[in-house]
Amino acid sequence: MTQESVLLASPTPPVATFPLVEKLRPYLALSDAEVEFLGDLHGPRRKYARHREIIVAGRRCDHFFILCSGIVSRYKVLPDGKRQILDLGLPGDFIGYPSCLFDVAVNSVSSLTDVEISAVSFAQLFSLFARFPRIGAALFCASACELAIYNEHLVDLGRRSAYERLAHLILELMVRLRVAGLAEDLSFTLPLTQELIADVLGLSGPHINRMVRCLRDEGLATIEGHRVVIHDLASLSTLAGFDEHYLTRRPIPGLL
Amino acid sequence: MTQESVLLASPTPPVATFPLVEKLRPYLALSDAEVEFLGDLHGPRRKYARHREIIVAGRRCDHFFILCSGIVSRYKVLPDGKRQILDLGLPGDFIGYPSCLFDVAVNSVSSLTDVEISAVSFAQLFSLFARFPRIGAALFCASACELAIYNEHLVDLGRRSAYERLAHLILELMVRLRVAGLAEDLSFTLPLTQELIADVLGLSGPHINRMVRCLRDEGLATIEGHRVVIHDLASLSTLAGFDEHYLTRRPIPGLL
DNA sequence: CTGGCGCATTGATGAAGATCAATGCCCGGT
DNA sequence: ACCGGGCATTGATCTTCATCAATGCGCCAG
Numbered sequence: 393m394t395q396e397s398v399l400l401a402s403p404t405p406p407v408a409t410f411p412l413v414e415k416l417r418p419y420l421a422l423s424d425a426e427v428e429f430l431g432d433l434h435g436p437r438r439k440y441a442r443h444r445e446i447i448v449a450g451r452r453c454d455h456f457f458i459l460c461s462g463i464v465s466r467y468k469v470l471p472d473g474k475r476q477i478l479d480l481g482l483p484g485d486f487i488g489y490p491s492c493l494f495d496v497a498v499n500s501v502s503s504l505t506d507v508e509i510s511a512v513s514f515a516q517l518f519s520l521f522a523r524f525p526r527i528g529a530a531l532f533c534a535s536a537c538e539l540a541i542y543n544e545h546l547v548d549l550g551r552r553s554a555y556e557r558l559a560h561l562i563l564e565l566m567v568r569l570r571v572a573g574l575a576e577d578l579s580f581t582l583p584l585t586q587e588l589i590a591d592v593l594g595l596s597g598p599h600i601n602r603m604v605r606c607l608r609d610e611g612l613a614t615i616e617g618h619r620v621v622i623h624d625l626a627s628l629s630t631l632a633g634f635d636e637h638y639l640t641r642r643p644i645p646g647l648l
Numbered sequence: 649m650t651q652e653s654v655l656l657a658s659p660t661p662p663v664a665t666f667p668l669v670e671k672l673r674p675y676l677a678l679s680d681a682e683v684e685f686l687g688d689l690h691g692p693r694r695k696y697a698r699h700r701e702i703i704v705a706g707r708r709c710d711h712f713f714i715l716c717s718g719i720v721s722r723y724k725v726l727p728d729g730k731r732q733i734l735d736l737g738l739p740g741d742f743i744g745y746p747s748c749l750f751d752v753a754v755n756s757v758s759s760l761t762d763v764e765i766s767a768v769s770f771a772q773l774f775s776l777f778a779r780f781p782r783i784g785a786a787l788f789c790a791s792a793c794e795l796a797i798y799n800e801h802l803v804d805l806g807r808r809s810a811y812e813r814l815a816h817l818i819l820e821l822m823v824r825l826r827v828a829g830l831a832e833d834l835s836f837t838l839p840l841t842q843e844l845i846a847d848v849l850g851l852s853g854p855h856i857n858r859m860v861r862c863l864r865d866e867g868l869a870t871i872e873g874h875r876v877v878i879h880d881l882a883s884l885s886t887l888a889g890f891d892e893h894y895l896t897r898r899p900i901p902g903l904l
Numbered sequence: 905c906t907g908g909c910g911c912a913t914t915g916a917t918g919a920a921g922a923t924c925a926a927t928g929c930c931c932g933g934t
Numbered sequence: 935a936c937c938g939g940g941c942a943t944t945g946a947t948c949t950t951c952a953t954c955a956a957t958g959c960g961c962c963a964g
Contacts, residue, residue, distance in 0.1 A: 466799075468803050470807055474807045476806040478802050489792060490796050493789050493792045493900070494796070494894070494896070495893065496893065498893070498894045515902060518785050521777070521782070521784045521788070522781040526777070528785065532784070533749050535792070536745060536791070537749075539791065542802065543734050543798070546732060546734050547734075549802060550732040551726055551731070551732045553950080554950075554951070585912085586913095587911080595951075595952085601913060602914090633726060644774065809921095810921070841940085842942065842943095853941090854921090854923080854924095854943080854945095855921055857943060857944080858921095
């Protein structure tokens with residue numbers, strides 16, 4: 393393949409530069425052509441400093457983006473100013489999905505850290521389904537995973553106590569950050585203030601503070617500054633009712 | 649096409665019998681071949697009476713299903729018995745998504761009414777992406793819509809009061825049932841007890857009862873038995889902060 | 905060195921909603 | 935007509951968490 397030799401000839405960027413490749417790999421064995429295509433899909437990169445609005449709910453969003461580095465939050469703000477964070481986006485996650493498929497963005501996205509994102513044009517995105525159907529199928533699976541995460545968040549907000557919610561959040565982020573290569577074994581950096589954690593969990597800032605203290609007093613975990621350390625994984629998991637299986641991707645049968 | 653003539657020769661079932669066709673139509677103009685394929689996709693139908701478990705969280709789920717008629721609830725039950733309903737499935741919606749893509753179902757699904765579902769084998773589902781890439785793209789968009797609905801549910805549970813939640817639920821269901829042809833202008837049948845509404849909204853049964861009374865006293869809407877009637881759409885929408893645009897599908901650019 | 909700002913921390917109070925328990929109603933079965 | 939079960943309804947009490955307000959700490963900019 394001539395293309396392949398070109399890739400080999402040029403100073404190949406580290407794989408982690410195309411996090412979407414890593415994201416889809418668990419679903420199917422990617423051919424060289426597919427890997428190359430996914431690399432090309434990562435269009436020109438834009439950088440945003442932390443705390444910038446990347447997508448604004450209610451405004452047109454005509455691009456689909458891939459988050460290449462950094463962390464973002466997807467959220468909605470109600471007329472009375474209350475905010476609900478829906479999810480955190482990690483490298484490899486999509487930005488502008490689902491918003492770009494509506495007339496107008498259905499939620500907002502902001503950078504929590506400095507971030508790099510790659511734009512994907514609609515033309516590229518939809519040509520993908522015709523040219524690389526296996527990748528199309530993998531995207532379908534990837535959005536299924538996203539759905540599973542949202543499901544769990546609904547259980548958090550609807551039926552878990554504040555204490556359980558916090559424990560669950562810590563564990564979910566531990567696993568997801570680990571997959572993204574952003575967490576050590578039992579600790580990670582979480583670019584959220586207590587106020588923002590409250591907005592993830594549907595609670596108030598001061599109450600988060602009390603729950604954080606409680607976790608520390610019980611010896612389960614500590615959150616100091618933006619550093620989270622898990623001290624007693626087993627107890628924390630029991631408390632949260634955490635079962636990480638909703639976060640584990642598996643190969644698509646018949647697509648290897 | 650021989651297939652087409654066969655279809656024409658046999659007593660063609662009414663279009664509504666293949667609700668997936670109707671579900672995807674807003675996204676793209678379907679060719680005859682695509683419509684035919686989608687019809688074939690609806691495999692053998694199974695019927696379930698009301699209040700049957702169709703998928704059980706934690707058990708293997710090796711099929712993807714299309715809900716042809718009736719209404720189902722997707723939910724999770726916590727170890728302590730608390731239940732959170734994640735969403736209601738209406739005709740045309742998927743069942744077993746995302747569960748069938750994991751080792752083991754990530755949530756349960758039960759019938760709320762008598763239902764009919766069509767099984768889709770993995771082979772069919774994934775061959776779809778290669779054979780009908782436009783349909784693959786449409787599925788991708790359909791799951792985006794699902795995601796948008798879940799987003800709104802998260803806002804409900806996280807940041808809206810009980811009263812607002814109930815109002816929002818009524819309005820969302822009104823729009824979605826209308827799309828499915830299951831609602832009149834300002835009223836519909838809702839196969840949920842107050843207890844189940846509570847499980848949708850993350851509240852307790854008795855509290856739902858109070859909120860229902862409140863809606864009636866304020867002249868906004870009544871829920872009697874399984875009949876919901878909206879009396880003051882404008883006030884109800886204002887109260888709920890309802891903006892139906894997250895429920896409206898639009899054609900995929902470049903896929904017509 | 906020194907404000908000042910953002911954030912964590914803490915306490916006091918209040919409101920929203922859970923829980924528990926009782927009662928009543930409707931409807932289907934016998 | 936008579937039960938019985940499921941559900942709606944209601945009230946009393948209690949918990950959880952929000953809200954409000956104050957204080958403190960650490961860090962960055964001048």
